[in-house]
Amino acid sequence: MDEHVWIVAYDISNRKRWRCVFKALHGYGEWLQLSVFQCRLTRRRRAELETRLRELIKNGEDHVLLIDVGPADRIKLAIESIGKTFSKMERRAIVI
Template sequence: MSRRRYLFAYDIANPFRLRKTCDVFESHGTRLQYSVFLCHLTRAELEILQYRLINIIDPTEDSIIRIDLGPQHSPADVHQIGRPRHLPHTGPQII
């Protein structure tokens, strides 16, 4: 299965929904900033993630932005300024 890299950023108004949203992202990706995650996902994993998020957020108060960074084998460059972050390596990983 082909994986793509996605950058997600969210703004959740309610503390309970915020914690649940964060938990979902922590199970699917790597935190880059407080409300920004980098995820390497197959199409099926993306669908599962989106389904879980839709069932948590209130679309009248909350927002989630997804940016497609491209295929994992040819990803968009992610540059950092300042304190370095340990970004996930491309390719399969055993955790």
Template sequence: MAESKNYYMICYDIRDPKRWRKAFQLLKGYGESLQYSIFRCRLTQRDREKLRWELEKILTPEDSLLIAGLCDRCVERIQSCNRPEAWTVRHDCHRVF
């Protein structure tokens, strides 16, 4: 049975440009950039933990990381006022049993 995927909003504040670029490149492989330090990712629980582990190798104690899980109801209520196309939801969430 396939693992279910959930949306996560990942935000970070990284003080060093070199570490910032590494984190940015890593996150580009997992999701899409909404702003320079904010990503939207659709991940399984296993992928989320793998991403967190990979980011922890890049970050130092002076950096900040926030991974916010979003339920389906939260995703439906998101308002993207300036760029409405920035948070379009794909409805390809079919599961084959």
């Protein structure tokens, strides 16, 4: 499977839209902290996510960053956590 690891960070100006984006991202990845998710996505799933986010946000007011970290099978993601304990995301199958 051709998956990449993506970091998705967002700044949504409206509380209702923020909640909708937060809920939508739960279907695509693991929540790291308030407005940051780590996602393992194929090209198709990444395109689906972008389409979904574009439907939810308001252009000119909201901001979403999609950061491609690289191929999921070739990188070892190193995350340091200061304060709270961080749990590493495990690879698992998702049945749709």
